[in-house]
Amino acid sequence: MRNLILAAGLALAASGAWAQDTVRLATEGAYPPYNFINDQGELDGFEIELGNALCEHAGLTCTWVQNDWDSIIPNLLAGNYDAIMAGMNITDERDKVIDFTQNYTPPATSAYVGTSPDADTMGTVAAQVSTIHSSYIADSGATLVEFPTADEAVAAARNGEADVAFADYDYLTPIVAASGGELTFIGDPIPIGRGVGVGLRESDAELRGKLDDAIGAMKADGSLNELITKWFPENPPTF
Known part of the structure; x- marks a missing residue:
């Protein structure tokens, strides 16, 4: 957690506005079933499938970036990608440094x-x-x-x-x-925790709104619960 607070200083390096045609989603690729590298050497898992579905719902073109966990927030703040989907629980301490969408998993x-x-x-x-x-x-x-x-x-x-x-x-x-x-x-x-959400820069309210709406739509139509039960088969908490 100490690293998260230190990372706040990197916010000054961020561009402060989301204007790319392509949204870059970052994940760790080392935390199954949330995210991992499959036998074909590709990013896979619950968050990869969910992120692609959210982008489709929101009408966004998205690409994936793999980043080590301990630098995943600093690199977001530095503008190296636009959002984090990496099994990141929403906490008060992180919320001081970055912004979050609503949760896409219940508290686990x-x-x-x-x-x-x-x-x-x-x-x-x-x-x-x-x-x-x-x-x-x-x-x-x-x-x-x-x-x-x-x-x-x-x-x-x-x-x-x-x-x-x-x-x-x-x-x-x-x-x-x-x-x-x-x-x-x-x-x-x-x-523990408040559930996992998409992490974004505080300045990217437009992107947060698009992803928030997409998460809400997937909660409402049941498709988010379907993905949760697919990737977490042992009676996981759902919405």
Whole structure:
């Protein structure tokens, strides 16, 4: 989260107005099922399909840009793309730096994983840097260890570098299932955040309005819920 506040200074470098014919959408490409690189080497996932649908609803021509998580907000503010769709939860701290559309996922749950059901969730906890998960752990009294990606945070719990890892339950579920019993959930899922939304520069009210309207239309006609249940099959919260 500290990086998010520091990123505010980059806002002065942004052009301040959205005037491109093509809207550039940024994602991380490393957080399935929200966004990832598929076997064909292409960006894929819930947010890729949703972003394309939103652009169609809004009559926009859109392209995708892959960007590392820890610089995704600074590069938005610097004008290197126009919007972020990267599993980014809407938080008060982020809202001080950038703007958001309405949420396109309901508030979800997060969870701890480790190699033992008795692992200490108040010990050393691994989380991805500058996420609601790292912020939650920092406030919990546990010892936070941050990593550039969620995969690296989970790996830290696997190899003993951390007692547990903390991330979105939806992200962790297939990892635990594929671990052959090496990883297990610890405790009950924890609801945090206000849902995931599209992040934009504060100055781009016109683009925010177009995307907001498109999200609202997809909520109203049920097509957003269809995408949520397609990509998050285990009884996900819907609208």
